[in-house]
Amino acid sequence: MELGLSMIGRGLGPDDLRQLGTRAEAAGYSSLWTAEAWGADAFTPLAFLAATTSTIKLGTAIAQIWARTPGATAMTALTLQQLSGGRLQLGLGVSGPQVVEGWHGVAFQRPLAATRDYIAILRSALAADAKVIHEGEVYSVPYAGPGASGLGRPLRSTQPGAPDTPILVAAMGPRNTALAVEIADGMLPYLWSPVHWREAWGDTLAQAPDGFQVSPTVVAALGDDLAACRNQVRPRIAMHVGGMGSRDQNFYKALVERYGYEEEAAIIQDLFLSGDRGGAVAAVSDQLVDELALVGPAAHVADQLAAWREGPLATLIVEPTTGGAIEQIAEIWSTL
Template sequence: MELGLSLAGIPRDAATLAAVARRAEESGYGSVWTGEAWGSDAFTPLAYVAALTSRIRLGTAIAQMPARTPAATAMTVLTLQQLSGGRLVLGLGASGPQVVEGWHGVPYRTPVQMTREYVAVLRRALAGAERLEFSGSVYSIPYTGTDATGQGRALRTTMPPAADTPILVAALGPKNVAMAVEEADGLLPYLWSPTRWDRAWGDTLAKAPEGFEVAPTVVACVGDDLDACRDRVRPQLALHIGGMGSKSKNFYTALVARYGYEAEATRIQDLYLSGDRAGARAAVPDELVDDLALVGPLPRIADQLAAWREGPVTTLIVEPTDLAMLEPIANLW
C-alpha cells in the first residue's frame, strides 16, 4: 500500500507548495493529490509540483468532469504526462448539483451514465490511435445537435499518446461504484471506514479486476491530546455529513448511514442544515471520528493503520490538519 499526501488546505502560494512537494518526496510519500471545488483548479498546482520533483506520482482527487469536456481533460492529461514523464494519475468526480449548476452553469446530469461516457471518450482521446468519434446519450463527438454547424470533423491528438494513464473515479453510491469497477482503473472514496467498508462496498469491490486501485483520503491529526485531535477533525466530518448537499441529496450522509451510523448521520445533517453548525460538530461521536479519521498520539495512529492495511486500500491519501505532521506520519508509515 502506497502513502499519498493530500494538498487540500495547503496555501497555493509558490513557496509553500514548493516546500511541501519537496518535503513529501524526500519523506517517502508515493504521491501527492490536489482537488478542486470553486477555488483553485486541480491541474495547475500539479504542473508546478512536477517541475520540482522527479519521482512522486501526481494525482487529482478530484478533477470535476462537468468543468471540462472530455477532450479538454484529455489535452490537459496529455500535456502533463509529457511534462512529468508520465506521473499523472487522473481522478475524476461528478461533483454535486450545487457546484455544477451554481458555479459551472451547466446541467447536473445523472452521474453514472455521464461518467461512463466521459471515461470512454477519455480513453479514446488518450490512446491517440484514431480520430476521436463517439456517439452517446450525453456526449456526441463530433457534435451533431440541432444547433450544430455541420462543419465539425473528427480529430486525433497531436500529442504523444498516454493510454496507460490510470483513471480513478470518486464514487460513493452503489450504482456509481459498480460503474467505476466496470469502467475505471480505481476508486477514490472519501469518508472510508476501514472497519465497515464492506457494508457499503464489499459486494461491488469483490468484482473488481486485479490491479484495481482503491485510494481513499483520510484526515489525520497527530497529537498527545486525543480529545483535542478529535475536535480538530470534527468540523470537516460534520461539513461533509451534514452540509455537502441538500436534505434529499447528500452522498456522504447516505454513505455513513450505510456503514451503520444512520441515526448519527441524520442528527448531524438535521443540525447542520438548521444552521446549528456547532451542534452538528458536537454531534459527531468519538466512535465515528475514530472510524473515519486518524487521530491521537503516533502509537495510537499506528494501531489505527493496522485496520487500514487489512482492507482493499492500495493508496492511503493522508490529509494532515497541520503540515508539521507530514514527516511524523511518513516516518510512522
C-alpha cells in the same frame, strides 16, 4: 499499499509548492494529490510540481468532469504526462449540483451516463492512435446536436499518446462504485471506514478486476491531546454528513448510514439543516471520528493505520490538518 499526500490546505505559492514536493519525496510518499471545488484548479499545481520533483506520482483527487469537456481534460492529461514523464494519475468526479450549477453554470444531469461517456472519450483521446468518435447519451464527439454547425469532424490528438494513464473515479454510492469497477482503473472514496467498508462496498469491490485501485482520502490530525485532535476533525464530518446535499439526497450521509450510524447521521443532519452547526458538530461521536479519520498521538495513529492496512486499499491519501505532521505520518507509516 502506498502512502499518498493530499495537498488540501497547503499553500500554493511557488516556494510552498517546491518545498512540499521536496518534503513529500524525501519523506517517502509515493504520490501527491490535488483537488478542486470553486477555487484553485487541480491541474496547474501539478504542472509546477512536475518541474520541481522527479519521482513522486501526481494525481487529481478530484478534477470535476463538468469543469472541462472530455477533449480539454485529454489535452491537459497528455500535456502533463509529457511534463512529468508519465507520472499523472487522473482522478475524476461529478461533484454535486450546488457546484456544477452554482459555479460552472451547466446542468447537473445524468451523472452516471455523463461519467461513462466522459471516460470513453478520454480513453480514445489519450490513446492518440485514431480519430475520436463517440456517440453517447450525454457527450458525443463530434457534436451533432442542437445548434451544431455541421462542420465538426473527427480528430486525433497531435500529441504523443498516454494510453496507460490511470483513470480513477470518485465513488461512494452503490451505482457509481459499480460503474467505477466496470470502466475505470480505480476509485477515490471519501469517508472510508476500515471497519465497515464491506457493508458499503464489499459486494461491488469483489467484482473488481485485478489491479483495481482503491485510494481513499483520510483527514489526519496529530497531537498529544486526543480530544483536541478529534475536535479538529468533527466539523468536517458534520459538514459532509449534515450539509453536503439536500435532506433527501446526501451521499455522505447515506454512506455513514450504511456503516451502521443511521441514528447518529439523522441527528447530525437535523441539527445542521436547522442552523445549529455547533450542535451538529457535537453530535459526531468519538467512535465515528476514530473510524473515519486519523487522530491523536503517534501510538494511537499507528494503531489506526494498522487497521487501514488490512483493507483492499492501493493508496492511502492522507490529508494532514497541519503541515508539521507530514513527516510524522510518513515516519509512523514506515514503522508498521
